[in-house]
Amino acid sequence: MRYSELFCPTLREIPSEAEIISHQLLLRAGFIRKATAGVYTYMPLANRVLRKIMNIIREEMDRAGAQELLMPIVQPREIWEESGRWAVYGDEMFRLKDRHNREFALGPTHEELITSLVNADVHSYRDLPLMLYQIQNKYRDEIRPRFGLMRGREFIMKDLYSFDADYEGLDISYNKMYEAYRRVFERLNLKYRVVEADSGAIGGNESHEFVVLADTGESEIVYCDNCDYAANVEKAACVVEKQDISEPMRDIEKVATPGQKTIEEVSAFLGISKDKHVKTLMYEADGEIIAVVIRGDRELNEAKLKNFLNCAQLFMAEENKVRKLCGATFGSLGPVGLECKVYVDLEVANMRNFVCGANEDDFHLVNVNLGRDFVPEAVADLRNAVKGDKCPICGNSLDVLRGIEVGHIFKLGTKYSEAMNATFLDQNGKEKPFIMGCYGIGVSRTMAAAVEQNHDEDGIIWPIPIAPYHVIIVPVNMKNDKLRTAAEDIYNTLIEAGIETILDDRDERAGVKFKDADLIGIPVRITIGPKSLQENRVEIKKRWEKESELVELTGVLEKVREILKG
């Protein structure tokens, strides 16, 4: 490709709408342009990157025994009614009507469609297992599209669905996908972690997320360096250290804490450390107000609470309702004497003589003890895991990382097949629902994640397997015939050798070309300058290294091949 013909408008300045680095760089480097919030055009270079990511995914899905198909984006309302999700999916689904006023959705996902498809054409256990996938645009009318490609309303996803005759079969399909996903992310050359995930409302019993590590990521994961344990914070089980609770219970005491609201304030005011405090959070769970008690310096994990209560709706109670029930506002609540059900985090069950609100504004209780001063409805693991917690597998200290969720695999079981009455006949001629799994990779998000993980102050540094081009040739002055001819010669040699190469034939100053080459992140740069060319040599620089090296003209192809091999 000649740069002079390449459609790649680069920007010197950071567009003000972009907050995170991948968004900024993809815009600046001319990879993406916004059409409207959360909807982007993939420019030619981005398109090449996406195709490479897709091809790696395809190869691994095919290797695992899956088949690619392509389903429609426009889906009729009826199949969503069958699964019950027309109502449940809510505003996140793009909906439209045709001229006859029939309703449709733009597919946010394809469980419904594929289930009805497979149900129509697969009737026997002999046809199972079956794994089908597609790579296609998905549509989700996110409340808040964010961070460029990270959370788009239109995005590219690989979605695969497995159909098995029994749960043993599902385990096999699931494991095949697990391995295939590992291979995909290995091949993409991304640093990632597989974490146990909360399968939440989907109801499956197993789920893993594939998380590309990046400080700007939205998911938080805890992991153990000693064993293989890793889980997202939603899921990570908190193990309670056996604490010494031989400390004698002291007499409960009510103390005035005028104006002190937050744990920090009360802790400082009373001179009692934060880990001797508990906080009481009021929630509304399916309409019932409940109290949740956790250690003062911890965070409540709403997913755990929701799972534990097995409720459909959970949100923080409104302050006026709380005041009516407890007689105090948020900063002064405590579990003692509360009229509602009280749920207590495991950790609190091991605390003695702690501090909590007195349910009276400007007063707290000290030396409160569970059992003596209040009796909880239940004790459960309800908080977020934090750095330093014990690994639930080996007991080692856990660490925390941030990352971007790029893949997620679920065991669905019969959720959709039962709802949609999708069945096959087993060996005994009995009708049974398909046992399903679903497996997604955010393709466009993976591209953004790759940038998030691979960049420096000058621009993107594409991992070789997904780089839009592998080599960029920069003659420092196009008006110099010798440089130009040498550049053309090398360009032809590389192209003939099948190496994806850009020749920067623009009549620009060298500085401009270097800046652009760095910005768009081509892995190998060949600089052709007058002094080195005099000695029949050119400079070859790897994008991720500072220094370049001089290579004989005759050795360029070999050198490039060597670098690209890794």
Next chain:
RNA sequence: CGGGAUGUGGCUCAGCUUGGUAGAGCGUCUGGUUCGGGACCAGAAGGUCGCAGGUUCAAAUCCUGUCAUCCCGACCA
């Protein structure tokens, strides 16, 4: 949907408080000088100041409404 902020040439932003001829830098085009890390000189094009209404002799500026975008929260690949 709640909270916050912003809309002025392609990009980044100034001007708005105190109403009076619409600005700068970058980019683009032309000519020239330059030519190894975003050059310089000269010239040029390009804006109904998001949109609609209102106040006023006069609105980018004040008021009302509306739309869009971005950030923070709940959702997720």
